[in-house]
Amino acid sequence: MDTDRLLQQLTDFLRIPSVSTLPAHSADCRAAAEWVAAELRRLGCREVQFLASGTHPVVWGVGPEVPGAPTLLLYGHYDVQPPDPLDEWTTPPFQPSVRDGRLFARGAADDKGQVFCLLKAIEAAGRPPVNFRFLIEGEEEYGSRVLFDLLRREPERTRADAVLIADMAYVAPGWPAVYTALRGLCYAEITVRSAKSDLHSGEFGGAAPNAHEELLRLLGRLKGPDGKINIPGLYAAVKRPTKAELTTWRRLPFSETQFLKQRVQAKALAGLKQYSVLERLWALPTFEIHGVLGGFTGEGAKTVIPAEATAKVSLRLVPNQKLKTVERQLAAAVKRLVPRHVQASVRFLHGADPAVVPVDHPAFRLLDRAFREVVGRGTVAVRAGGSIPVVPALGKSGAPVVLTGIGLPDDRLHAPNEKLDLKQLWDGIAVFKRFYELLGQKRTASS
């Protein structure tokens, strides 16, 4: 492998600050889409198109025809999370930098590096061994609404013998994984208003309500210090993991102490202590506060009593929960928990149902074999705490969704100093190349 050239190409891709949630980066998202489209053309695609191009476009590609071979749909995303807090990055997020065999950049692991891996594995295979289809979107970090709409209108885009998604990580170094479930997401802004305008704390302090105070009391009621979320009905739909799953999870090379010290890097874990950490991460809903707006947050001192305050929050949802239901439950809980003299409203920004992914299709055995041959260990079936909103829609045609990835658990997705280990990338290219070849050896009825 000409790793120098590959590294240069990936660096070019990572340099583009394609932050989908920030309107200021619209042009960058388009540039990232163009980068993907150029790669698809280089791979000999018969068709390369920007779909839903009113927004960050979905890049659609149809690979060279391979008569009699199965069709494999590759999904990934070229958009990335915002990079702040910037001052915690050792090197700037959009100036990719290699240190100790690791490539640091926003998007290195989530998901540009993995999209790159899928594409370069085709290049490495020489003549494509299967019929490729590509759906590389630009709004994954923003709810994938565009792709959802597209797949509702044009479900035939997902018609394939298998769907391959590389947006995940090994469960531990040396332990490749396939994922059987993803958590969903319900992202919202909760706003409370306690007066008509901001007030002066000298004139009014002691007698006027303070929106920040009302908001924090509301948030404190929505989730107790024990980690329990006080949203009536929320836990009712939650399906406990099977005994087989719990057994597998207990056998994984996962240490709660190491997880705390090396990955969370805090003094204590949080959450529902009566459940194992993996169960809290994979099989239970969460409620997190991401940021709080309102009042005065500039430099220096302003003695204002804020009239309005907003919290950006989200819930992760687990199998059997429904986004629509949870939205209703959250809105009702806010209404119920806020005092009568305070106005509260909830605005839903985006969300996704949780996903359950059956792993019994033969394609999973081929991937297991590819990993075994290249890295010396097959895949273990686990769940994931994160969300890829479009996974259920990608499986709608009935094709198995193979959800895997080449990241490592310490890649710091969505956080400062996101990275991808280069060994994972080179191994990944070899693994996917082998998977494509194994899949190409199967002649299927549907192709």
Next chain:
Amino acid sequence: MDTDRLLQQLTDFLRIPSVSTLPAHSADCRAAAEWVAAELRRLGCREVQFLASGTHPVVWGVGPEVPGAPTLLLYGHYDVQPPDPLDEWTTPPFQPSVRDGRLFARGAADDKGQVFCLLKAIEAAGRPPVNFRFLIEGEEEYGSRVLFDLLRREPERTRADAVLIADMAYVAPGWPAVYTALRGLCYAEITVRSAKSDLHSGEFGGAAPNAHEELLRLLGRLKGPDGKINIPGLYAAVKRPTKAELTTWRRLPFSETQFLKQRVQAKALAGLKQYSVLERLWALPTFEIHGVLGGFTGEGAKTVIPAEATAKVSLRLVPNQKLKTVERQLAAAVKRLVPRHVQASVRFLHGADPAVVPVDHPAFRLLDRAFREVVGRGTVAVRAGGSIPVVPALGKSGAPVVLTGIGLPDDRLHAPNEKLDLKQLWDGIAVFKRFYELLGQKRTASS
């Protein structure tokens, strides 16, 4: 009075965005100081100087000599509060606009309009009737640290027969007031850190601590929903108002219902319900949250678990409390209330001791008479909820500090749509002119 010309001049002063807490406005603060200096020169000052000119300068002036007449020190400030939230202003904060006989602008009442009033009353008197000294500072909204240091080094600046401060309001329309006490202030940033870096809520949600959550629990513990501040020792030093004060307060034209509906403009009042609203505003300490920083507060959705969160908070202090003691009490309470796995720190931004202002000096009778003659009612002695940090220092020379003002209770200080009623301004000029004349008729031993 040539009110058109005066209004034009005040408008010029108000146009300068002299926001002392924001470094970006340093040059504007200097421009406002220059505006004041030019006025002092126009009044025939023998000496006009910028003191402590390394920062926003203190404008010092010595008026024309009036042999045998008392010396009156005028204090005010040319700096203003930040104007945000900008979108709640009907007209822009630094484009003064008159509607219904009211002048809307940041600083209209606090304190540029009142400084203007003091100066124009001298102009109106023709030949100055007393020996004037001027101390017009530019950091009142930022703690007056510069002026404090100056007065410690050069206490002779305050040597006078009386000090006049116009930075306050009538207690109700038609009810001029002098103030016997001001609340102090303790402004701080409380920061909690729960992990080394921000984390991804998909990967870590359910098991990682969230700094926003830890911060809100801490803030929720520092002040209960009943308005009681849970800082051990805080209330111990608080001196209850005298029976005479409570009687005066009960007789004021103050309605709690009107206060709620017309001024707070909320659905309910907050605070310690067992005390009257005026007692809560004037005689009890407060704890307010002004803003919360940390995590993600941009547009759109970012699913980050913040590792650090900071609240900008302040306490108002009442007579007998000491800033230094309260700082210690707050720091100790934060340490005690935060869980062991969370790091917390408190940074004190600025503060002021509360002030008690005796009102038994003859100068108060002269001001009472001036108000009686011009507006038809003498002054009532009340307290104030706000802080003018430098008041105690201005009285250090033993001169009585006459703390009064021409504002009205609905001037919306520190808030959007701050205003000054023009009738109050014109009356105020006549009142202070008369006060200067009455004071000038007294020959004092010290002059």
